[in-house]
Amino acid sequence: MKTLMGYIAGLLFGLGLALAGMTDPARVLGFLDLFGAWDPTLMFVLGGAVVTTFIGYRIVFRQETPLIGETFQLPTRQDLDARLIGGAALFGIGWGLSGYCPGPAIASIAGLTAPLFAMLVAMVAGWFLARAIPARS
Amino acid sequence: MDWIASLQGLVGGVMIGLSAVWLMATLGRIAGISGIVGGLVTILPRGDSAWRLAFVLGLVSGPLLLMLLGGGLGNVAGAPGEVVGQPAGGVGLMLVAGLLVGVGTGLGSGCTSGHGVCGLARLSPRSLVATLTFLACAIVTVYIVRHVIGGGA
Numbered sequence: 001m002k003t004l005m006g007y008i009a010g011l012l013f014g015l016g017l018a019l020a021g022m023t024d025p026a027r028v029l030g031f032l033d034l035f036g037a038w039d040p041t042l043m044f045v046l047g048g049a050v051v052t053t054f055i056g057y058r059i060v061f062r063q064e065t066p067l068i069g070e071t072f073q074l075p076t077r078q079d080l081d082a083r084l085i086g087g088a089a090l091f092g093i094g095w096g097l098s099g100y101c102p103g104p105a106i107a108s109i110a111g112l113t114a115p116l117f118a119m120l121v122a123m124v125a126g127w128f129l130a131r132a133i134p135a136r137s
Numbered sequence: 138m139d140w141i142a143s144l145q146g147l148v149g150g151v152m153i154g155l156s157a158v159w160l161m162a163t164l165g166r167i168a169g170i171s172g173i174v175g176g177l178v179t180i181l182p183r184g185d186s187a188w189r190l191a192f193v194l195g196l197v198s199g200p201l202l203l204m205l206l207g208g209g210l211g212n213v214a215g216a217p218g219e220v221v222g223q224p225a226g227g228v229g230l231m232l233v234a235g236l237l238v239g240v241g242t243g244l245g246s247g248c249t250s251g252h253g254v255c256g257l258a259r260l261s262p263r264s265l266v267a268t269l270t271f272l273a274c275a276i277v278t279v280y281i282v283r284h285v286i287g288g289g290a
Contacts, residue, residue, distance in 0.1 A: 013153055015199035021212025021213060033280070044146035044147040067163045073165050075261065098235070106197065107200050120235065122236040126237070126241070
C-alpha cells in the first residue's frame, strides 16, 4: 500500500513536470536568463506548486497522523548554517550550468541521452560525496 | 509571451503540488526529490526503500506516458510534440553540473522540490534562504555562461 501511494505521488510529479515543460532544460535556463529572451514558464510552475501545497498541507495537517504511518516527518531545524547555504550555492551553480535539478533530470530518463546519463551518474556520486563530508558540530 | 506554455506550466505546477500534498497525506513525507532518491541510493534504508523506488518509477513513467500519448501534451520550447528536451551541453559539462547538483543538494538537504515547493509552502526560513540562494547562484551562472563568456548568445 505504501508502495502504491509512493508510485502515485511520483506519477503525479512526473506528469506535472512533463506537462509544465520542466523536462526541457532550455525552458529552465530561459527562466534563469533574466537578461536574455526570458521564459516565464518556471515562475508559473513554482507558483502553482507552492500555492497548491500551501493550501493542501493546511488541510492535511488537520489530521493527527498520515493515512499510513505514525507521524508526519517534518524537518524541525530553524537555524541557518554554512552547510545549508554553501550547499544551496553549489546546487545553484550546477543547476545554472545544466538546466537540470534532480526531479527533471530523473524524469527525463524517458528521453535518455549520453549527457543526461553523465549528469545522473555524477549527481549520485555527489550525494555519496556530500554524506562523506562531516557536519561540523 | 507564450500563454499556452505558461498555462501548461501552471497546470503542471498544480499537479506537482498535488503530488506533494498526496505524499504528505498518505505517508507523511516531504516530496523532495533529492531527499527521496538520495536517501534511497546512498542508504537503502530498510523498510523505507520500496516507496522511494516506486516514487522514482512513477516520476519516470509520467513523461513516458505523455510520450506514449503522442507527445502533444509536452511543452518543450520550440519543439511541438516533444516531451523531453535536449541537454544544454555535452558529457563533460554534465559531469561537472551533476556533481555540483548532487553535492549541493546533499549538503543543503534539498533541491527545488524539497526547499522550493514543500519548504516554501511550510514557510520554513531555512527553505526560503536555500531557495533564494540557489536561484541567485543559478541566475548568476547563466548570466556568466551566456552573456560574459558566450558574448550574449
